[in-house]
Amino acid sequence: GDRSVCRGRVNHDGKLVSLVYGNPCAVNIDPIEKKPLYHYKPGTPAFSIATTGCSFRCLNCQNWQISQSSPRDTRNYDLMPDKVIAQALKYNCASIAYTYTEPTVFFEFAYETAKLAHIKGICNVFVTNGYMTSEALEMIEPYLDAANVDLKAFTNDYYKKVCGAGLKHVQATLKLMKSLDIFIEVTTLVVPGLNDDPSELSDLAAFIVQDLGPETPWHISRFHPTYKLSDRPATPLKTLLRAREIGLQAGLKYVYTGNVPGEA
Numbered sequence: 001g002d003r004s005v006c007r008g009r010v011n012h013d014g015k016l017v018s019l020v021y022g023n024p025c026a027v028n029i030d031p032i033e034k035k036p037l038y039h040y041k042p043g044t045p046a047f048s049i050a051t052t053g054c055s056f057r058c059l060n061c062q063n064w065q066i067s068q069s070s071p072r073d074t075r076n077y078d079l080m081p082d083k084v085i086a087q088a089l090k091y092n093c094a095s096i097a098y099t100y101t102e103p104t105v106f107f108e109f110a111y112e113t114a115k116l117a118h119i120k121g122i123c124n125v126f127v128t129n130g131y132m133t134s135e136a137l138e139m140i141e142p143y144l145d146a147a148n149v150d151l152k153a154f155t156n157d158y159y160k161k162v163c164g165a166g167l168k169h170v171q172a173t174l175k176l177m178k179s180l181d182i183f184i185e186v187t188t189l190v191v192p193g194l195n196d197d198p199s200e201l202s203d204l205a206a207f208i209v210q211d212l213g214p215e216t217p218w219h220i221s222r223f224h225p226t227y228k229l230s231d232r233p234a235t236p237l238k239t240l241l242r243a244r245e246i247g248l249q250a251g252l253k254y255v256y257t258g259n260v261p262g263e264a
Contacts, residue, residue, distance in 0.1 A: 003070065004016065005055065006053040006054055006055050006102070006105045007019075007052060007053045007069070007070040007071075008020045008051065008052065008053035008070075008071070008105045008106060018106070018108050018109070019070070019071050020051035020052060020053065020071050020076075020105070020106045020109065021106070021108055021109045022078065022079060022080040022081070022109060023051060023071055023076040023077065023078070023079070024049040024050055024051050024076065024077050024079055024106075024109075025050065025051055025052050025066050025069075025071070025074040025075065025076050025077070026048070026049065026050040026066060026100050026101075027047075027048070027049050027077055027079065027087075028048045029045050029046070029047055029048065029091055029093060030045065030046050030048045030097065030099075031043075031044075031045060031046070032044050032045070032046045032094070032095060032097070032125070034046075035097055035099060035125060035127050035148050035185075036148060036185065036187065036219050036256075036258060037125065037146060037148055037185050038185065038217055038219075038254070038256065039183075039185065039217050039254065040125070040145075040146040040183050040185070041094050041095060041123065044093070044094035044095065045091065045092065045093045045094065046093055046094070046095045046096065046097040046099075046125060047084065047087060047088035047091065047093040047095070047096045047097065047122075048096075048097040048099050048100065049079070049084060049096070049097070049098060049099070049113075050063075050066065050098070050099055050100035050101045050106075051071065051076075051101060051105065051106040051109065052066050052067070052069045052070055052071050052073065052074050052101065052105075053067065053069070053070070053071075053101060053102070053105040053106070054067035054068065054101050054102045054105060054129075055102050055104065055105060055129065055131050055165070056102065056129050056131065056163045056164060056165050057163065057164040058152075058162060058163045058164075058227075059162050059163075059227060059228040059229045060162065060189070060191060060223065060226055060227055060228070060229040060232075061226070061227050062224075062226055062227070063100050063101060064226075064227045066100065066101055067100075067101045067102070081109070081112045081113040081116050082116060084096065084113050084116075084117075085113070085116045085117055085120055085122065088117070088120075088122055089120060089122070093122065094122070094123060095122060095123040095124065095125050095145070095146075096113060096114070096117050096122055096123070096124055096125070097125040097126075097127060098110045098113075098114075098124070098125070098126050098127065098128075099125070099126075099127035100127070102128060102129055102131070103126045103127070103128050104128065104131070104132045104136060107136060107140075110124075110126075110140070111139065111140050111143070114140060114143035114144065115143050117143070118142075118143050123145040123146070124143055124144050124145050124146075125144075125145065125146045125147065125148070126144060126146075126147040126148075127147070127148045128147055128148070128149055128150070129149070129150050129152070129163075129165070129170065130149040130150065130151070130169070130170040130173040130174060131165055131169055131170060131173070132173055134172070134173075134176055137173060137176055137177065137180070138176075138180070141180045141182065144182055145182070145183060146182065146183035146184070146185075147177060147182055147183070147184055147185075148184075148185045148186070148187055148219075149170070149173065149174055149177070149184060149185075149186055149187070150170075150186075150187050150188070150189070151170060151174070151186050151187070151188055151204060151207075151208075152170075152188065152189065152195070153167070153188070153194070153195035153200065153204075154167065154195070154200050154201075154203050154204035154207065155167065155195070155200060156168070158194060158195050162191075162194060171207065171211070174186070174211065174212060175211055175212075178211065178212050178213070184212060184216055185216065185217040185218075185219065186208055186212070186216060186217070186218050186219065187218075187219040187220075187221060187258070188201075188204065188218070188219070188220055188221065188243075189221045189222075189223050190220055190221065190222065190223060190235050190239060190240060190243055191223045191229070191232065191235065192223065192232060192233055192234075192235055192236070192239070193232070194232075196235070196239050196243070198242065198246060201243050201246045201247075202246050202250065205218065205246055205247045205249075205250035205251075205252060206250050208247075208250075208252060209250050209251045209252055214251045214252055214253055215253050215254065216252070216254075217254040217255075217256065218247050218252050218254070218255045218256070219256050219257075219258050220240055220243045220244055220247070220255065220256065220257050220258065221257075221258035221259050222234060222235040222237075222240055222257070222258065222259035222260050223235045224259065237260060240257045240260060241257065243257075244256075244257055
């Protein structure tokens with residue numbers, strides 16, 4: 001009778017049963033660039049869905065109202081996989097994005113939807129924290145075309161204190177995605193005083209170059225006070241520009257600053 005950590009499953013007589021299958025709490029049509037994916041089908045719309053729940057407990061989550069909730073706390077839509085496909089086709093979406101919350105929380109729903117999408121010529125995109133088993137990734141790989149992975153920091157201390165997770169598992173997922181030929185873009189939200197040290201950003205950029213390739217796009221996003229980190233200031237623009245320079249110096253070809261209109 002207990003709920004899982006992600007709140008998306010319940011134990012029924014020793015079996016874990018999904019509480020969110022076919023019940024997304026967020027349904028939108030977004031430009032693919034919002035994911036952000038700048039180098040995968042640019043200029044096309046993505047049919048974007050999410051259910052409640054997350055495997056992380058990030059203190060700075062911008063979608064905490066749904067990521068830290070259970071399905072009984074939100075307004076949900078009756079949208080089984082076939083209906084998702086029908087809506088994506090209706091609005092001429094080139095892809096379906098499993099986004100806003102962690103897709104692995106609603107993995108069964110995403111998996112069945114992704115299989116149907118490929119039959120109809122629609123691509124599939126994960127926007128993910130990268131905290132998944134190799135078995136899960138290898139299972140969905142035939143249908144998963146691209147992913148934006150949050151590489152939130154490059155110290156295990158940050159992952160443990162801010163996210164309630166670990167760094168090495170995210171690194172392993174990124175490497176496996178690369179080996180499986182899933183298109184990858186990486187995002188790092190730079191939080192003042194927590195993961196903005198130049199040496200850490202340099203190590204992170206070096207990892208992307210060496211393990212994922214210099215053509216992997218890196219999005220450096222600006223932090224704004226939110227959720228349980230509302231007492232921390234927004235990221236200074238000079239910090240983002242310095243991080244971008246670090247990425248370029250490391251050998252990355254495509255480094256973008258996010259949440260800062262008018263910048264690169």
